[in-house]
Amino acid sequence: MKLIGKSASINVRKVLWTCAELGLAPEREEQPDLAAPAFRALNPNAMVPVLLDGDFVLWESNSICRYLAGRAGRSDLLPSEPRERARVEQWMDWQAGEFNNSWRYAFMSLVRQSPAHQDPALLAAGVAGWHRHAAILARRLDETGAYAAGERFTLADVVLGLSVHRWRAAPLPERPALPALERYLERLGEREGFVRWGLNGGP
Template identity: 65%
Template sequence: MLKIIGKATSINVRKVLWTCVELGLPFEREEWAEQHAALNPNRMVPVLVDADFVLWESNAICRYLCNRDGGQALLPLDARERALVEQWMDWQATELNNAWRYAFMALVRHSPAHGDPALVAASVDGWNRHMGLLDAQLGTTGAWVTGSGFTLADVVLGLSANRWLMTPMNRPDYPHLTSWLERLGQREGFRLHGRNGIP
């Protein structure tokens, strides 16, 4: 059985847990402990253990699970369709994450190192602007992030949208994003892991 190491509240661990639900894969989740440090030189979660194979980095794990278990609906075989899914996954991991980091650390984690009001405001503005890009994309596709079918792009960005909604800050009204979140709420994986188990 697959073993997923990391706390269930971690946004990156939840990517993997949700992907497993979508693929119907049984798994065990184990809390991070000091003995796991040898599995990931970055000492971060999640870590996937599949028999004698160890993998870290959440997006890489999600891709691996789709490739391993016939998840072509989540990660298409067609080169162009797959590239679009991976484009939005990479955008989430780089551009979007960098936009929200300062605001999240200040407003949710209450980090003393992130207390500059101007930097918080700039981060909130950048975060909202990036979510506006996602809203525009959803307005174009009319359904899911890359088109008419649900993919891994929806998993990783669904978790990001949940974090955006749960952070105490001012947000624009993004109607396409709101409709998309309602569609996500109909999926078992999102109900279990996308909203931290909140129905």
């Protein structure tokens, strides 16, 4: 098994944390040439991560995490019961489709210092949207008192935990007090995979 993608990428770190939970140590290719025809043949989006498992090629980080948990038969991370699984996947899909998109402008502006992302109005809207989505997750964690899908740690917490860390670590001009997210990060900090691949530097 081989994982392609630099560990600075939040999406690669999702997969690395999942591997840590599963006791997997895939071969790594840290610095792929994303423009190379050989890489684009693996992923036409020219993005990381890409997983190679024999002749099976898979991209999209959340899909890779699901595949690895299913491959290992880890129903604690990805339940087999339909409703429990749907709850985990709901929060994974929300992370990829909603939470991720909420931070894009602000992250590019404040962390990457992109010259193309310095419009004050768009930045303010981006920061507000990022906080609004963080508050949605905080309310959910207040309801469960533990993790996104309920009382147990699941794959949803792998992808959301990295997102919450990014929200807390980014140099935002203001940040609302969301104690549920602080407690959540404390719980996740008890897991070796999060310490290694989540709390390993900047956002």
